[in-house]
Amino acid sequence: MNTPGSSPLQRLRRELFASPLDGLISLLLIGFLLAVGLAVLRWMLFQAQWAVIQANSTLFAVGRYPVDQQWRLWLLTSLLALASGLSWGLLRRLPHPGPAWPRNDRLAVGLLIALAVVAPLALQLQASVQLRWWLITASLITSRWAAGRWGQAIPPALRRWIPLIWPLLYLAGMVLISGGLGLVSVPPSEWGGLLLTLLTASFAILLCFPLGVLLALGRRSELPLLRGASVLYIEFIRGAPLITLLFLGQNILGFLLPGGLAPDRVWRAAWVLTFFAAAYVAEAVRSGLAALPPGQLEAARSLGLPMPLALIHVVLPQALRVALPATVGQFISLLQDTTLLSLIGLLDLLGTARTVMANPAFLGKNGEVYLVLAVLFWCCCAALGLGSRALEHRLNPLSSPAQA
């Protein structure tokens, strides 16, 4: 900032108290915000009874997942932390190394440490559980540090394969969660809380993206049948509210498929979410395709690239970059749409909250429960948003990675 007088005090004065009217408005607003903030703080510290969260913390986290199998989820969380740290470090330092710890990273690490220290203490979790959270946070930050420090030492041939740990981890996570390969099977009806919310959301996000890209290409295809089918699908899905489609999935499939053949209720809901989101992602991707000058495809074709290769190497990389913000917005709203699962009787985060509030021991503790829910959702959505911003900067050749 090169404007004159950029010390914090001068800046405050310039931005909030430039004229008497400005000053008045600022004072009023600050007073209002202070009053609200104080009231909320007073409620949180003195009136709210957090026993409902303390007693039900496991339920909020994993629902009715069997206690003796929960080590699998701890293992999965640790693996996720390690992989996130690794990817984070590599994304920051490669291909052009910037500063080891940019400002945003320092901020994020500070937040993570504060959360890991404060949250378990505030919830008065068992000592062993607290310790596990601290270890997981420590391993996340350590692997971030290690990847940033030694990332460049990894031979490039090996480095190309590193992103593959994510699909592998996803598959391993599915096995860890649901069982199989020698592990006791845990049916989806026993998954719940944050676990179910994140699982259905990530499942839908991962699958709706390729599906959406295919639909978008189909909608712009020159084959009338393909185009017609894509348009019909997209318009049908976009014309129906998600909750109706969820009800349809829950109620009709049971009649259509005999007895045990219908997939579990959780999977039905996850597939409905996927198909729903795919239609919206398709439109986002189509906007990216439309933004691309037709010359790009024509040039690629005239250079002798066959259509699929032209799409994969020339058209889609540019179109997806344009469509990224809208697509991520779709992902975030998809994450929030998972709360609708509670309306079809699944124990996602909101469903768990509602059943906890129905426990006569915790009746009337709505404020506490909903506040925690809001914070949890905010954390998840903020993480998604931050990740996508970093990705945007990385994909955008005009901005240097250090700015992210």
Next chain:
Amino acid sequence: MKRAFRTAAWALALLATPLVGCAPDGGGIQSLKLAGIKGRGTLICGVDGKLPGFSFVNPDGSYSGLDVDICKAVAAAALGDPTKVDFRDLNSSERFAALASGEIDLLSRNTTLTLSRDASGGNGLSFAPTVFFDGQGVMAPKASGITSLRGLAGKPICVESGTTTELNLADRMREIKAPYTPLKFQTGDQTYAAYLQGRCVAVTSDRSQLAAKRTSFPDPAAHVLLPEVLSKEPLTPATVNGDPGWADAVRWTIFGLMQAEELGITQANIDVKLAEATANANQADLRRFLGVEGEFGKQLGLPADFVVQAVKAVGNYGEIFERNVGQGSKLKLERGLNRQWTQGGLIYAPPFR
């Protein structure tokens, strides 16, 4: 597109109907459903999951409540193990479809028994005995001194707008010629908040709901439920219509819980009673009821000691009531209509003969 889909669904449903109709339903022993449950080893029970006192999830992940205990009793009777229940949370719109499609074996989800739900031309359910006689009630502050509906004449009453509750109240107040001012609100939370602020002298809803809400008030003891009941809400477990054998098994398990209370058999003394009955050949009624002799269990396709198993698992009907919604719970509901018939209530088990 939508219509084609629906037509296809109906066509398939029609195709499936004769198959269900062909199921051997002569006598309980051959009940397809019961055989399926025994083969699977678990009972799949549809519950609300979010209703104080009736069904909710404990911090340790287990289910509790009156509706839940009925499921456990049936599982204990059919499988000998009350923990062999798979609970499915259902909302009110999908509960009948889940039952009809065979996704659940038993619907124990505060469902009011009505003609259209029972009739084969309607939802076509098969209802078990009513386990909770609920009804619309009115709550007022104790300090107001109001003891009956008549005392509310000329006073404001808080109701949720657009519900049958609102209509029932209007009908009843017109009947007793007591004009009143309805204060209408969009949601339950707003309604109770207005009541607590003193904007109205009474609030109306189902009695079990009023009692549940009352426990979250700052001073629950300062509010009373008026004695009048404005509507009939017999909350009743249900099974699918096509399997009378299974319906009988459920029905008589629940009657068994009620009969056990009438006979003074509790979770605590069932072993003593059983030993007594086994030792004393003269107590023929008790011996048959507890399955020491006779073949009640066999006739239903259940083990001979199905009543013993059910009572051991969850106690008799009175114990279930008191533990979940009565004096042993935070809801502190009076037994009221849910007393045994011998004490002027409606809980009445037909003879085990």
